[in-house]
Amino acid sequence: MWSILSLGGVAATLLAAPLVSAHYTFPTFVANGAKSSDWQYIRMTDNHYSNGPVTSVTDPNMKCYETTTASATGTATVTAGSTYSFVANGPIYHNGYIDVYMSSASPANAESAGSGKTWFKVYENAPVFVNSQVGYTFPSTTSDTVTFTIPKALPSGDYLIRVEQIALHVASSFGGAQFYIGCAQVTVTGGGSGTPGPLVAFPGAYTGNEPGILINIYSPYPSGAYIAPGPAVWGGGSSSGGSGGGSTAPAHTTTAKGPTSTTSTSKAGTTTSSGGSGGGGAALYGQCGGQGWTGATTCASGTCTVVNDYYSQCK
Numbered sequence: 001m002w003s004i005l006s007l008g009g010v011a012a013t014l015l016a017a018p019l020v021s022a023h024y025t026f027p028t029f030v031a032n033g034a035k036s037s038d039w040q041y042i043r044m045t046d047n048h049y050s051n052g053p054v055t056s057v058t059d060p061n062m063k064c065y066e067t068t069t070a071s072a073t074g075t076a077t078v079t080a081g082s083t084y085s086f087v088a089n090g091p092i093y094h095n096g097y098i099d100v101y102m103s104s105a106s107p108a109n110a111e112s113a114g115s116g117k118t119w120f121k122v123y124e125n126a127p128v129f130v131n132s133q134v135g136y137t138f139p140s141t142t143s144d145t146v147t148f149t150i151p152k153a154l155p156s157g158d159y160l161i162r163v164e165q166i167a168l169h170v171a172s173s174f175g176g177a178q179f180y181i182g183c184a185q186v187t188v189t190g191g192g193s194g195t196p197g198p199l200v201a202f203p204g205a206y207t208g209n210e211p212g213i214l215i216n217i218y219s220p221y222p223s224g225a226y227i228a229p230g231p232a233v234w235g236g237g238s239s240s241g242g243s244g245g246g247s248t249a250p251a252h253t254t255t256a257k258g259p260t261s262t263t264s265t266s267k268a269g270t271t272t273s274s275g276g277s278g279g280g281g282a283a284l285y286g287q288c289g290g291q292g293w294t295g296a297t298t299c300a301s302g303t304c305t306v307v308n309d310y311y312s313q314c315k
Contacts, residue, residue: 022094023051026146026163026182028087031076035087041076042086042184044069051089053167053178057213062203063114064162064183070111073185080191081152086163086182088144094167094178095138095217097228099124100148101162102196108158108185119162119205120196120234123148127168127217127226135221140165153194153236158187162202166229172216174208198231205230209290209311210251225253227307251313282314 025045027038039048045065047053054061061067078084092098100123105113125146127136140146146163160183167178206213210229215222232252281298282288288304289297289312298304299314306312 023047023053024088024090024092024144024165024180025051026086026088026180028089029076029184030085030087030145031078031186032082036076038089039069039073041074041186042182043073045182053180055175055178057179057206057208058203060203062179062181062205064160065181066183068111070109070113070185073109075108075158075185075187078150078186078188080150080154080156080188083147083149084161085145085147086184088146088180091142091144092140092146092165092180093142094165094169095127095136095141096165096167096169096178097124097126097212097226098140098146098163098165099228099230100146101164101200101202101230102150102154103160103162105158105160105185108160108187113158114160114162114183114202117199117201117204119200119202120198121231122151122234124228124233126212126228129222129225132221132223135219136217136226150188151192151194151196151234151236153192154188154196155193156188156191158185160184161186166213168213168215168217171214172218174214177208177213177215192236194234194236196234198234200231207287207293207311209287209293211307211311212251214311227251227253251307251311284314286314288312288314 025048027042027048029036029041043064043066046061046067047065054065099121101119101121103114103118107113125140127138129136162181162183165180167180171177206229208214211227212229229251280296281300282296284301287293287295288299289306302314304312305315
């Protein structure tokens with residue numbers, strides 16, 4: 001006969017099950033039409049049992065969510081201009097934003113690869129704004145696959161490819177956004193002579209106050225286009241810079257067709273300061289203000305423009 005204590009334990013297990021199943025990892029890489037085995041080319045993440053997210057943008061796990069598995073991971077050979085995929089271990093359950101970054105690596109299986117400002121964005125799948133009565137739709141939700149193209153102009157060599165899903169279901173308070181991350185190790189062949197950028201670091205690319213990270217996706221619904229965190233996607237053209245990071249990566253709006261020009265939310269156009277081409281202020285596209293911000297409040301280039309209460313940017 002079941003005791004009350006036993007029944008309580010069963011109930012707790014049943015309640016915990018959907019919480020675990022709502023989380024995910026990205027253990028599988030699809031290259032040349034073939035699925036890898038789990039963690040064959042993707043560094044086994046520290047959450048490979050728990051499936052839990054990273055929640056602090058300053059956590060060293062923001063890079064690849066692992067600390068010791070690089071040397072034990074294989075390196076896939078891929079071709080510039082071709083399409084590849086990450087596959088999650090279950091549906092991407094939470095509404096959010098997905099992107100893919102790449103970083104040069106020497107070699108790809110070195111634990112130090114991807115340290116510093118070496119990452120550039122090659123793909124994103126953003127929430128799509130409908131209207132202020134509906135808010136956003138989330139094209140990536142319920143799929144388990146993130147498919148992207150390696151830019152044809154990318155120079156040949158060793159790289160890390162970092163997939164990131166930013167779950168936004170509890171992102172209305174600072175630290176609420178959940179980051180699900182994985183890094184594949186690859187050697188790119190058949191590349192070109194492009195210069196990827198802007199470049200950012202992980203951790204360092206985000207402050208946590210970006211309007212695409214600190215956001216309420218529920219009622220009252222957002223009133224404008226989603227502002228993606230980090231730099232714009234590098235598609236293989238000329239790069240406008242290579243010194244991005246938490247203080248220099250531009251936020252940008254996205255539509256169903258991808259990134260557009262930089263805009264802001266309902267407070268767009270409000271300026272707090274301006275600067276010339278030099279000085280000690282924040283760099284162009286860097287953060288220059290917002291509630292809790294302790295960094296530079298003037299701009300070395302551009303004008304400090306309020307995006308929301310927590311984030312102002314040099315534009």
